[in-house]
Amino acid sequence: MLSHSKEATTNLPPATDSAPPVAAPNGTPTTPTSPTRDPAQEVPDTHNGGSGPGLQVRDLSAWYGERKAIENVSLDIDPHHVTAIIGPSGCGKSTMIRCLNRMHEVVRTARADGHVSLNGQNIYAAEMDPVRVRRVIGMVFQKPNPFPMMTIFENVVAGLRLQGGYRARELEQIAERALVQAALWDEVKDVWKKASGVSLSGGQQQRLCIARTLAVQPAVVLMDEPCSALDPIATYRIEELITELKRDYTIAIVTHNMQQASRVSDYTAFMLAEADRIGRLVEFGPTSKIFTNPSERRTEDYITGRFG
Ligand SMILES: Nc1ncnc2c1ncn2[C@@H]1O[C@H](COP(=O)(O)OP(=O)(O)OP(=O)(O)O)[C@@H](O)[C@H]1O
Numbered sequence: 001m002l003s004h005s006k007e008a009t010t011n012l013p014p015a016t017d018s019a020p021p022v023a024a025p026n027g028t029p030t031t032p033t034s035p036t037r038d039p040a041q042e043v044p045d046t047h048n049g050g051s052g053p054g055l056q057v058r059d060l061s062a063w064y065g066e067r068k069a070i071e072n073v074s075l076d077i078d079p080h081h082v083t084a085i086i087g088p089s090g091c092g093k094s095t096m097i098r099c100l101n102r103m104h105e106v107v108r109t110a111r112a113d114g115h116v117s118l119n120g121q122n123i124y125a126a127e128m129d130p131v132r133v134r135r136v137i138g139m140v141f142q143k144p145n146p147f148p149m150m151t152i153f154e155n156v157v158a159g160l161r162l163q164g165g166y167r168a169r170e171l172e173q174i175a176e177r178a179l180v181q182a183a184l185w186d187e188v189k190d191v192w193k194k195a196s197g198v199s200l201s202g203g204q205q206q207r208l209c210i211a212r213t214l215a216v217q218p219a220v221v222l223m224d225e226p227c228s229a230l231d232p233i234a235t236y237r238i239e240e241l242i243t244e245l246k247r248d249y250t251i252a253i254v255t256h257n258m259q260q261a262s263r264v265s266d267y268t269a270f271m272l273a274e275a276d277r278i279g280r281l282v283e284f285g286p287t288s289k290i291f292t293n294p295s296e297r298r299t300e301d302y303i304t305g306r307f308g
């Protein structure tokens with residue numbers, strides 16, 4: 001049971017200096033919170049940037065107040081693969097992936113029910129610290145959201161600074177590595193300590209946000225339409241990057257772009273909300289099958305553009 005009452009979501013434990021920030025969808029860093037004890041250390045951690053465990057989602061339902069947004073979603077997000085989540089607007093894709101790192105409960109009145117586990121550990125267990133969960137399962141949002149008052153470097157290390165315990169040289173090394181991984185280093189290496197994150201182009205800002213997510217060394221990276229605000233060239237760079245990142249990370253990506261889903265993903269989940277406006281998983285399987293020989297008529301109708 002992963003019930004989150006309004007009280008539970010609005011009365012989080014007080015902030016400590018040991019937790020990384022979470023970038024809210026609107027770009028505002030949310031207040032990091034962490035209990036005194038840190039049971040979420042049990043969440044498998046891949047501090048050497050190495051193998052990322054997978055996510056198991058079982059019977060996941062989510063509500064906003066009284067309104068149910070998704071119902072009984074079950075799927076596995078495989079390690080070192082890219083899983084795409086597709087479906088018409090409003091079918092619950094964002095809600096679903098926000099449940100996968102406990103971002104859903106940041107919305108007042110929102111709650112979820114079901115099981116989400118990372119390598120067998122229930123991320124909704126009572127003792128699990130949601131801030132830690134969000135570090136291990138990072139998220140990149142639709143609109144690039146660099147922290148406006150920070151340089152490129154400070155943006156990348158923002159989470160590590162809040163965690164504390166890093167020397168200046170270590171922060172530089174981690175930031176450089178994250179910027180290299182995010183395929184941004186060559187473009188910013190001469191200005192990264194001076195230029196503001198928001199002085200970059202949209203595509204560069206999105207890669208900066210990816211670097212910021214990678215800097216805290218997550219196991220899983222969730223992306224909610226990461227290219228929807230980008231031009232085709234910037235989109236191509238991010239897609240290339242996703243393909244490279246899956247060597248080290250487990251990735252789930254929400255996209256409206258069918259070509260993008262077929263290009264970058266190994267598995268595809270198709271969600272749909274019908275007359276009752278509750279999103280359900282219609283079909284899940286290897287991307288090649290979903291796009292060439294889906295089992296469900298509704299999947300075929302969607303991917304061939306008959307609706308949505
Ligand atoms: N903060 C919120 N408060 C109340 N209802 C919400 C909230 N966010 C989403 N919803 C509702 O939940 C349902 C699913 O929304 P969600 O954003 O998950 O859909 P989506 O598939 O991501 O859509 P899109 O493709 O347009 O981004 C919608 O009916 C939406 O109105």
Ligand SMILES: [Mg+2]
Nearest residue numbers: 093094095224
């Ligand atoms: Mg969405």
